[in-house]
Amino acid sequence: MNYLHNYLTENFIFIMIIVGTYFVVSMKSTVDLSLKTRMVINMSLLLAMSINDAYLNYLNEINAVGWQVFVAEVLYYATKPLPMAALIGMSDKTYKRNYIPALINLVLYICYFWYDRTAVLSSGVVEPNFLVRHTYIVTEWVYWVIFLCILNVKFYKKTNNNPLGIFLYISILMTANIMDSFGIRPGIMLKTYAVAFLLYYLIIHVYISQQVNEEKDIKLREQRLSMMLSQIQPHFLYNTLNTITALCRINPKLAEETTVKFSKYLRENMYSMGKADTHPFEQELEHIKIYLEIEKLRFGDRLNVEYHIEATDFEVPVLTLQPIVENAVKHGICKRIEGGTIRIETRKSGNDRIIVIADNGEGFDTSDIYSDGKPHIGIFNANERLKNTLKTEMEISSLVGVGTKVTIIIPGKKAAIKELVGDRREIHSIGR
Known part of the structure; x- marks a missing residue:
């Protein structure tokens, strides 16, 4: 014992x-x-x-x-x-x-x-x-x-x-x-x-x-990205169809051209839903141009666009820049009676590529970006996609009554990168 x-x-x-x-x-x-x-x-x-x-x-x-x-x-x-x-x-x-x-x-x-x-x-x-x-x-x-x-x-x-x-x-x-x-x-x-x-x-x-x-x-991320890619503003659809209907009476030729552009815009959106990685910046820019041309039919001289494109030899996540431009039109330019100007520019900085999307519209409180369901959810989703795909973030500066500027730095090594799936990273902040 x-x-x-x-x-x-x-x-x-x-x-x-x-x-x-x-x-x-x-x-x-x-x-x-x-x-x-x-x-x-x-x-x-x-x-x-x-x-x-x-x-x-x-x-x-x-x-x-x-x-x-x-x-x-x-x-x-x-x-x-x-x-x-x-x-x-x-x-x-x-x-x-x-x-x-x-x-x-x-x-x-x-x-x-x-x-x-x-x-x-x-x-x-x-x-x-x-x-x-x-x-x-x-x-x-x-x-x-x-x-x-x-x-x-x-x-x-x-x-x-x-x-x-x-x-x-x-x-x-x-x-x-x-x-x-x-x-x-x-x-x-x-x-x-x-x-x-x-x-x-x-x-x-x-x-x-x-x-x-x-x-x-x-x-979960793929579901959120799919939702983001499938987001087409309902008001944009209704307004575009109404614009085409009105043009059919006063300018059938322009109505036909607008219909072709709108069809191309929808086709690009549908095509992008089946993609989960990046595509050339030129393709994204072409999609943005179609969107802005359609919107310009509605706003006329109130909407002005300036392009300063110095670099196109890089890739971006599909339909990531478009929500930023839509935000500039909807929450910046169209809220001002006199309208305003959207400036889209790209340039090289060493091995990096810099994208700038700026407007002189109404501006907004950047804290709204953090809340789902707020008007600027498109920017929040775009930032998520940039983080998950290119491991980079956008920097946002905005002053109410002055305008908004969004800057995106695409790292040189990631200029042609494809989406890296499985890297778990949490969103902590969006640079301002």
């Missing part, structure tokens, strides 16, 4: 890790069931090995002889490489093959048991020689070679992960293995493997949870 008490006291943390792992694994999560099953098996293996080790020490203390001691010795040495095999199995899909060296090690000890069974029965004394006592060490180092090869392929060749964390992970395990094998700190190997298994499971759990959240975030 005292020996059991001592065992529980000395291995309290180890046992709590095992029990804690059972509890963590039983919780509902996105981790694969097969990985959970392996975790339970691996932790149970460590617990069984710890109990067998303690039982063997107990038998030695009471000077027990015979089959009990021999079987405990064989189990002790035969199962030594199994935690390493289990660790490899956690990171390698072909983990069943990795148990072959452990099975060979087990067969060697069974053969030794079978060969010496007569001596054991007659004398009851078990004194394995040095070679037999340390055969499992050879198997363990075979596993280390396998493990390092797997990590080399997974972490050094196929990914750009920093190897420092893996190096420390391996160093700790190898140190514990050596200290246990040569009797420096008996029992430390099992405790270290228990921590290693639990740590590995928690890392996988966090990684999978992040993947699930990223997938949800991507789907």
Whole structure:
């Protein structure tokens, strides 16, 4: 009874890790069931090995002889490489093959048991020689070679992960293995493997949870982008159709030209709904020009447009600049009786491309951009698309009664970039 008490006291943390792992694994999560099953098996293996080790020490203390001691010795040495095999199995899909060296090690000890069974029965004394006592060490180092090869392929060749964390992970395990094998700190190997298994499971759990959240975030983002791309102002449609109807009476030729432009405008919108990346700036500019030409039919001399295009050799997210121009017309120019001017310009700045869309309209409070459902939701959506696609943002400066200026800097390295899906970034601010 005292020996059991001592065992529980000395291995309290180890046992709590095992029990804690059972509890963590039983919780509902996105981790694969097969990985959970392996975790339970691996932790149970460590617990069984710890109990067998303690039982063997107990038998030695009471000077027990015979089959009990021999079987405990064989189990002790035969199962030594199994935690390493289990660790490899956690990171390698072909983990069943990795148990072959452990099975060979087990067969060697069974053969030794079978060969010496007569001596054991007659004398009851078990004194394995040095070679037999340390055969499992050879198997363990075979596993280390396998493990390092797997990590080399997974972490050094196929990914750009920093190897420092893996190096420390391996160093700790190898140190514990050596200290246990040569009797420096008996029992430390099992405790270290228990921590290693639990740590590995928690890392996988966090990684999978992040993947699930990223997938949800991507789907949500795609839905919002689809909604943004499908946004065509209803008032613009009604007003354009009314304008065409009026032109049919006074200027049929202009009505025909406007209908063609409007058809091209709608076709571009419908085409853009099926795209999720970028297109040439020239294509976006052509779409904006059609929109402004149609609006100019309504506002006449009240709407003036100036183009200062010095750079066109870059790409922008589809239908991202149009909402900014629409905002300038609807909330800037048309609110002034005398109208105003919209200026669209592009220029080079080193490797970057700069887009400026400015108007001398009414201006607005830039804090309205942050609220969904506000009049400037189009600018908010456009900024989201710029962030998600080109990893850049627009800078907005606006003064009520003076006008609004929107500046977009397209980084040189991203001039022809395509949308990067899965990079989770939160919107914190829009530069002003």
